[in-house]
Amino acid sequence: MDRLIRAIDEKANPSVVGLDPTPMLLPEPLLAAARAASASERAEALAQAYFSFNKAIIDAVKDVVPAVKPQIAMYEALGVSGVATYVRTTSYAHDAGLYVLGDIKRGDIGSTASAYASHLSGMPPLEDGYEDDATTDVDLWHEDAVTVNPYLGTDGITPFVEAADRADKDLFVLVRTSNPSSRELQELDAEGTPVSDRVGDLVETWGEPTRGDFGYSRVGAVVGATHREVGRRLRARLPHTFFLVPGFGAQGGTAADIAPMFDSAGRGALVNSSRGIIGAWRKDALAETITTEAAALDCVATAARTAALTMKKSIVTELEKNLGN
Amino acid sequence: MDRLIRAIDEKANPSVVGLDPTPMLLPEPLLAAARAASASERAEALAQAYFSFNKAIIDAVKDVVPAVKPQIAMYEALGVSGVATYVRTTSYAHDAGLYVLGDIKRGDIGSTASAYASHLSGMPPLEDGYEDDATTDVDLWHEDAVTVNPYLGTDGITPFVEAADRADKDLFVLVRTSNPSSRELQELDAEGTPVSDRVGDLVETWGEPTRGDFGYSRVGAVVGATHREVGRRLRARLPHTFFLVPGFGAQGGTAADIAPMFDSAGRGALVNSSRGIIGAWRKDALAETITTEAAALDCVATAARTAALTMKKSIVTELEKNLGN
Numbered sequence: 001m002d003r004l005i006r007a008i009d010e011k012a013n014p015s016v017v018g019l020d021p022t023p024m025l026l027p028e029p030l031l032a033a034a035r036a037a038s039a040s041e042r043a044e045a046l047a048q049a050y051f052s053f054n055k056a057i058i059d060a061v062k063d064v065v066p067a068v069k070p071q072i073a074m075y076e077a078l079g080v081s082g083v084a085t086y087v088r089t090t091s092y093a094h095d096a097g098l099y100v101l102g103d104i105k106r107g108d109i110g111s112t113a114s115a116y117a118s119h120l121s122g123m124p125p126l127e128d129g130y131e132d133d134a135t136t137d138v139d140l141w142h143e144d145a146v147t148v149n150p151y152l153g154t155d156g157i158t159p160f161v162e163a164a165d166r167a168d169k170d171l172f173v174l175v176r177t178s179n180p181s182s183r184e185l186q187e188l189d190a191e192g193t194p195v196s197d198r199v200g201d202l203v204e205t206w207g208e209p210t211r212g213d214f215g216y217s218r219v220g221a222v223v224g225a226t227h228r229e230v231g232r233r234l235r236a237r238l239p240h241t242f243f244l245v246p247g248f249g250a251q252g253g254t255a256a257d258i259a260p261m262f263d264s265a266g267r268g269a270l271v272n273s274s275r276g277i278i279g280a281w282r283k284d285a286l287a288e289t290i291t292t293e294a295a296a297l298d299c300v301a302t303a304a305r306t307a308a309l310t311m312k313k314s315i316v317t318e319l320e321k322n323l324g325n
Numbered sequence: 326m327d328r329l330i331r332a333i334d335e336k337a338n339p340s341v342v343g344l345d346p347t348p349m350l351l352p353e354p355l356l357a358a359a360r361a362a363s364a365s366e367r368a369e370a371l372a373q374a375y376f377s378f379n380k381a382i383i384d385a386v387k388d389v390v391p392a393v394k395p396q397i398a399m400y401e402a403l404g405v406s407g408v409a410t411y412v413r414t415t416s417y418a419h420d421a422g423l424y425v426l427g428d429i430k431r432g433d434i435g436s437t438a439s440a441y442a443s444h445l446s447g448m449p450p451l452e453d454g455y456e457d458d459a460t461t462d463v464d465l466w467h468e469d470a471v472t473v474n475p476y477l478g479t480d481g482i483t484p485f486v487e488a489a490d491r492a493d494k495d496l497f498v499l500v501r502t503s504n505p506s507s508r509e510l511q512e513l514d515a516e517g518t519p520v521s522d523r524v525g526d527l528v529e530t531w532g533e534p535t536r537g538d539f540g541y542s543r544v545g546a547v548v549g550a551t552h553r554e555v556g557r558r559l560r561a562r563l564p565h566t567f568f569l570v571p572g573f574g575a576q577g578g579t580a581a582d583i584a585p586m587f588d589s590a591g592r593g594a595l596v597n598s599s600r601g602i603i604g605a606w607r608k609d610a611l612a613e614t615i616t617t618e619a620a621a622l623d624c625v626a627t628a629a630r631t632a633a634l635t636m637k638k639s640i641v642t643e644l645e646k647n648l649g650n
Contacts, residue, residue, distance in 0.1 A: 020437070023451045031451060039463050043448050073433055077443035079465030083408045107474060108398055108430055109504035111347070118402035123368050126348045126356055138364050140404030149432060151476045151499055153506030174476055179434035181478030188515040188523060195520065198513060 001170050001220060001242045002212040003144065005267060007066035007099050013312045014262070014319075016101060017061050017304070018246075018274025019070040019089060021050040025279045027287060027296035047081035050074075052297060054089045057278055058096050060301035064308045067099040067144075069244075069272055090142035099144045101244070101270075105174065107149030107156050114159040119146050120171070121163035145170035147222060147244070150199050157206050161219060165210055170218045170242075175200050175234065178224025178247025196230070200238050207240060214267060216242040223261060225253025225271065232260035235268065243269040249276030249311070255318035266319045273311055280307035326495050326545060326567045327537040328469065330592060332391035332424050338637045339587070339644075341426060342386050342629070343571075343599025344395040344414060346375040350604045352612060352621035372406035375399075377622060379414045382603055383421050385626035389633045392424040392469075394569075394597055415467035424469045426569070426595075430499065432474030432481050439484040444471050445496070446488035470495035472547060472569070475524050482531050486544060490535055495543045495567075500525050500559065503549025503572025521555070525563050532565060539592060541567040548586060550578025550596065557585035560593065568594040574601030574636070580643035591644045598636055605632035 008014050023031060026049055034045040058068060070089050075082035090100045106116040118124055119141045148160055150173050160171045176186050176196040186196040200221060207217025217240050223231055225247035235243070243261050247253040248271050261269040280303035281287050290296050333339050348356060351374055359370040383393065395418075400411035415425045431441040443449055444466045473485050475498050485496045501511050501521040511521040525546060532542025542565050548556055550572035560568070568586050572578040573596050586594040605628035606612050615621050 022436070022440070023449055034451060043463065043465060046448070046451075071433075071437055071440075073431070073437045073440035077440040077449050079448065080405065080409045080412055084405045087405055105433055105474075106398070106430070108396075109502060109507075112345070112396055112398045115347070115396075115398035115402040123371070123404065124348055124402050126359060126371075138368065140368060149430075149474050149476055151474055151510055152502050152504060153509035153511070155504050155506045177434055177477050179477060179480050181480045182434075184478035184527065185476055185520065185524065186478070188513075188520060190513040190515050190520070195510065195513060195515070199510065202509065 001216040001218055002214060003168065004067065004099050004170060004242070004270065005214050005216065008267070008270065011064065011066045012316065013065055014269060015065055015271045015273065015308070015311050015315055016067040016069050017057065017065050017277045017308060018103070018272050019054050019057065019068050019278065020074045020274040021053050021278065022074060025275065026053055027281060027290060027300060029291060029293045029296040032293075043078040044081040047075070047078045047085040050078070050082070051085045051088050052293070053278075053300060055092060056297040056301040057304045058093050058098070060305040061277070061308045062096045062098055064305065064312065065098070067101055067270065068093045069101040069103050071103040071274070087141060094142045100142060101172070102141065102143035102146040104146045105149050106146065107152055109152050109156055113152070113156045117159040117163035119143055120160065120167050120169045122167070143169070145172060145220070147172045147174065149174050150202065154202070154206070161206055161210065164218045170220060172220040172222050172244045173199070173203050173206070175203060175221040176223050176227060176230050178226045178251050178253065182224065197234070197237060200234050200241065203241050204238050211240055216240055216268065220244055222246065225258045226251060228257045228260060231258065235261050235263070245269050245271045249273040255314045258315070259318045259322050262319060262322070266323055271315055276311065277304050277307045280304055326541040326543055327539060328493065329392065329424050329495060329567070329595065330539050330541065333592070333595065336389065336391045337641065338390055339594060340390055340596045340598065340633070340636050340640055341392040341394050342382065342390050342602045342633060343428070343597050344379050344382065344393050344603065345399045345599040346378050346603065347399060350600065351378055352606060352615060352625060354616060354618045354621040357618075368403040369406040372400075372403045372410040375403070375407070376410045376413050377618070378603075378625060380417060381622040381626040382629045383418050383423070385630040386602070386633045387421045387423055389630065389637060390423070392426055392595065393418045394426040394428050396428040396599070412466060419467045425467060426497070427466065427468035427471040429471050430474050431471065432477055434477050434481055438477070438481045442484040442488035444468055445485065445492050445494045447492070468494070470497060470545075472497045472499065474499050475527065479527070479531070486531055486535065489543045495545060497545040497547050497569040498524070498528050498531070500528060500546040501548050501552060501555050503551045503576050503578065507549065522559070522562060525559050525566065528566050529563050536565055540565055541593065545569055547571065550583045551576060553582045553585060556583065560586050560588070570594050570596045574598040580639045583640070584643045584647050587644055587647070591648055596640055601636065602629050602632045605629055
């Protein structure tokens with residue numbers, strides 16, 4: 001997790017921009033080609049528009065935030081064209097010097113988990129064993145970290161930890177998600193301890209051999225911003241686990257909600273906002289009057305940058321208040 | 326689930342072939358192009374080989390089995406080229422009249438789950454609401470069902486159920502997986518009931534509004550073949566839930582292990598085998614002497630067909646024994 005923590009320190013900003021485009025989040029001029037396309041060509045046209053949109057946002061925020069987090073579901077919704085745009089986006093963000101957190105929430109068993117771990121480790125070798133095969137050096141996904149689902153247990157996680165360690169990358173395991181029905185499973189009382197805390201304990205164990213310079217392991221946890229007390233409890237329970245915190249902004253989480261997820265040095269968490277940043281242009285009263293693609297991308301970029309700076313300020317102010325206490 | 330059940334009845338075979346290619350499962354002549362390719366072109370060459378391999382198997386088993394189950398992880402390991410081959414495979418299997426079960430194990434919250442549900446429902450509309458937009462008629466993934474991870478709770482599942490209902494498709498939720506460490510979370514004791522049974526209860530609830538002609542809903546459950554007593558318990562507990570049963574063969578599950586997962590009419594479950602079918606050619610002593618791609622594909626096809634017929638016989642014999650009792 002050291003690379004991420006250093007990137008956060010450099011930008012003095014523990015926040016990440018979620019690149020989760022949908023047709024509704026794109027200004028009208030960017031949708032023109034998709035509207036004009038035949039049904040069978042529409043996915044490709046929309047995928048091209050998603051890339052222009054992402055590129056404008058990446059260029060606008062790359063000196064403000066340390067990381068971006070594309071949500072692969074939004075791209076899969078456009079089929080293979082969408083997945084190609086996901087990879088163009090991760091590659092572009094990587095080249096812009098950003099830490100790329102692929103929100104892919106994969107999870108499977110044994111050999112299948114190893115295949116998914118290729119997101120981090122490169123394509124599978126043609127022979128057994130990684131060392132002898134140059135193909136594994138080809139990074140097909142350009143992700144510095146991915147999110148992983150823990151429901152299958154240790155043998156679904158180990159391949160990701162090994163791949164992360166080999167490639168100097170990280171993973172974030174879902175522990176407590178930000179959505180209302182997360183409690184159905186995650187807060188079930190398992191012999192006196194909520195299931196999410198049990199998963200958190202596993203995350204500490206999985207990460208233990210990979211702790212870095214700041215005391216945090218390569219195995220982080222996803223802990224939603226919408227549960228302040230859960231966040232406080234998990235921060236104390238999982239001292240070596242870095243948190244990825246979704247749910248800030250549009251989903252209702254505030255700076256005060258997320259402050260308890262940081263450690264006493266103001267480290268230990270990365271807060272995500274997606275719609276709050278990439279959809280900020282919709283609050284610009286002039287946006288509706290824009291007719292060209294270039295002007296629309298300008299409007300998106302300016303609003304995203306302002307929103308990213310506002311988010312940074314609100315988090316940093318809250319953290320300074322807490323550190324001052 | 327009616328379309329799947331009718332397909333099983335027609336073939337008198339409740340088994341499905343897992344299309345999970347890896348380099349190690351391909352005969353040497355199929356790897357020649359990948360070996361000759363530069364590192365950057367190797368993924369594309371391997372993806373082409375995967376499709377030839379899958380096509381040979383689909384042609385060989387299409388009159389034996391009702392369904393195939395490609396595991397998307399194996400394709401993602403080859404990046405965008407791999408995902409393109411996944412879609413070519415689902416499309417080819419669909420055109421061959423097979424029910425296509427996409428083993429994608431997706432799972433996320435709210436709007437993100439809706440995006441993943443596009444696997445079933447077609448690409449997202451350019452405006453709010455599905456009815457007015459022809460783009461949603463474009464099926465980008467050619468899957469009749471997908472597997473889904475339940476860790477995020479109801480709001481991660483509802484979009485899939487709605488999409489399945491709209492498109493006459495199905496989903497299978499992970500309940501108890503076949504791997505050794507599945508017990509870490511899935512068998513935690515949650516107030517007297519294992520977590521997996523709690524998830525099973527949720528699956529019954531999620532499926533309730535979508536029950537079909539045979540009493541089974543569109544929301545199935547994944548229950549591993551490696552836990553005979555768990556299977557028996559869940560069959561009794563979840564009378565309206567169709568089971569997808571992985572872990573047969575290579576992972577150790579036997580026909581006797583899976584028999585209790587069927588109902589008294591011999592329905593209610595679909596048993597998967599992957600390596601046991603697609604890797605059956607490796608038991609052919611002559612396989613090593615083959616030098617041409619055509620002969621290799623022939624060998625793969627013949628062995629897969631024989632293995633699929635053997636699997637059918639072993640399951641049907643066991644079920645007839647039980648029905649006779």
